Amino acid sequence: MKLLECSSELSPYSRKDPAPMTLIDGKVVSQLVKDRVAGEVATLKAETGKVPGLAVVQIGEDPASTVYVRNKNKTCEKMGFNNFSLHLDETTGQDELLAHIKDLNTRPEVNGILVQLPLPSTIDSQLILESLDPAKDVDGFHPVNVGYLATGGAKLVPCTPAGIIEMLDHYKIDIEGKHAVVLGRSNIVGKPMAHLLLGRNATVSICHSRTRDLPAMARSADILVAAIGRPRFVTADMVKDGAVVIDVGINRVDGKLVGDVDFDAVAEKASHITPVPGGVGPMTIAMLMSNTLEAFKRSQ
Numbered sequence: 001m002k003l004l005e006c007s008s009e010l011s012p013y014s015r016k017d018p019a020p021m022t023l024i025d026g027k028v029v030s031q032l033v034k035d036r037v038a039g040e041v042a043t044l045k046a047e048t049g050k051v052p053g054l055a056v057v058q059i060g061e062d063p064a065s066t067v068y069v070r071n072k073n074k075t076c077e078k079m080g081f082n083n084f085s086l087h088l089d090e091t092t093g094q095d096e097l098l099a100h101i102k103d104l105n106t107r108p109e110v111n112g113i114l115v116q117l118p119l120p121s122t123i124d125s126q127l128i129l130e131s132l133d134p135a136k137d138v139d140g141f142h143p144v145n146v147g148y149l150a151t152g153g154a155k156l157v158p159c160t161p162a163g164i165i166e167m168l169d170h171y172k173i174d175i176e177g178k179h180a181v182v183l184g185r186s187n188i189v190g191k192p193m194a195h196l197l198l199g200r201n202a203t204v205s206i207c208h209s210r211t212r213d214l215p216a217m218a219r220s221a222d223i224l225v226a227a228i229g230r231p232r233f234v235t236a237d238m239v240k241d242g243a244v245v246i247d248v249g250i251n252r253v254d255g256k257l258v259g260d261v262d263f264d265a266v267a268e269k270a271s272h273i274t275p276v277p278g279g280v281g282p283m284t285i286a287m288l289m290s291n292t293l294e295a296f297k298r299s300q
């Protein structure tokens, strides 16, 4: 496996097939997004004295959430954003959380609010997401933003799918007219991904646990997005030669992070593929910062 020696762009991978394979490098693309956003924030600060503010709300100590939230807070500070994050005790009830959100909704210096999921089972997540001011909903999960995305007038778009489009654009991958197959129908990734691809004139299929002959569907994809949360689910026989393969999965197997795609085997067939880690993952935070800047600009 020679892949780690490849450079991030146009990295020909040694295989029998003469067509080169490109590793889609999320670290490179996310840095470009963060540099653009941080540059705009610095200009705003110099010209107006104001910078965007983000509040990440976490309840309890779910280990994965704690890591994500720490990264979000660090990125916020590094990029010159104001940070209004709240870490609430796991015993926090729904009414108390609603009161915090109401407060954040009314504060003009808070431009973006993200409630880290999953929430404790005693709290109605949908009710909480619907309590956010849609103009501050930097996750793009409020039904108003979901509706805008579905009807073609997207305002704040879910970060992971938005980051995937950013990566496809960076590598000049044509979307129009292609068959894009999205594996997974979550509100966070699968459904918004399908809307974004449709908005770019792809022909889109969404597959899920009840799909009949999912391998055959996957094999018909020009662009295959795997977001099902099952380690190495997508095997080489499910991928068409020359397909673009985007792996959203983050699974821990024997202490190692692996995606939803059997990377080594699928890399032999794909024209482009994202690694795990270092693919889609870094894009999510970059797009969160971009959404927060966007929410700030719309509020002015």
Ligand code: GUN
Binding pocket: 114, 115, 116, 117, 118, 139, 159, 160, 188
């Ligand atoms: N938990 C896992 N992914 C996400 C995300 O994109 N947004 C929020 N709020 N919580 C998450």
